[in-house]
Amino acid sequence: xxxxxxxxxxxxxxxxxxxxxxxxxxxxxxxxxxxxxxxxxxxxxxxxxxxxxxxxxxxxxxxxxxxxxxxxxxxxxxxxxxxxxxxxxxxxxxxxxxxxxxxxxxxxxxxxxxxxxxxxxxxxxxxxxxxxxxxxx
Numbered sequence: 001x002x003x004x005x006x007x008x009x010x011x012x013x014x015x016x017x018x019x020x021x022x023x024x025x026x027x028x029x030x031x032x033x034x035x036x037x038x039x040x041x042x043x044x045x046x047x048x049x050x051x052x053x054x055x056x057x058x059x060x061x062x063x064x065x066x067x068x069x070x071x072x073x074x075x076x077x078x079x080x081x082x083x084x085x086x087x088x089x090x091x092x093x094x095x096x097x098x099x100x101x102x103x104x105x106x107x108x109x110x111x112x113x114x115x116x117x118x119x120x121x122x123x124x125x126x127x128x129x130x131x132x133x134x135x136x137x
Contacts, residue, residue, distance in 0.1 A: 016135065019076070028129075046089065064124050068131040071132055072088050099118075115136065116136070116137060117135065118133060119134045
């Protein structure tokens with residue numbers, strides 16, 4: 001049996017970080033249907049407008065955005081304790097490709113750690129939404 005201890009001290013200074021999240025769409029649907037407060041706390045006005053503009057897949061869009069925010073927090077490694085949901089905004093271009101706008105405390109943390117770029121991918125099916133975020137120097 002191979003039992004060598006791995007030295008991962010060099011990882012602290014690497015140039016890129018990865019975060020991934022997956023969520024059940026039904027969980028987001030229930031949270032939104034139960035409480036307008038949840039939607040207002042988690043999503044920006046622009047994100048709400050984007051999701052509500054969808055003829056089908058409204059809740060898939062909400063869940064995808066939620067997963068992207070969670071994936072960003074995992075990539076940054078801070079959790080939500082230093083900022084708010086609104087400090088992470090998911091925007092979409094004319095082709096539907098997502099991007100992140102980072103503001104507030106999370107922007108400051110990225111600057112302190114010299115991270116200059118974030119890349120996001122969002123996917124969903126009928127039951128689940130998932131996202132992967134890479135932040136890099």
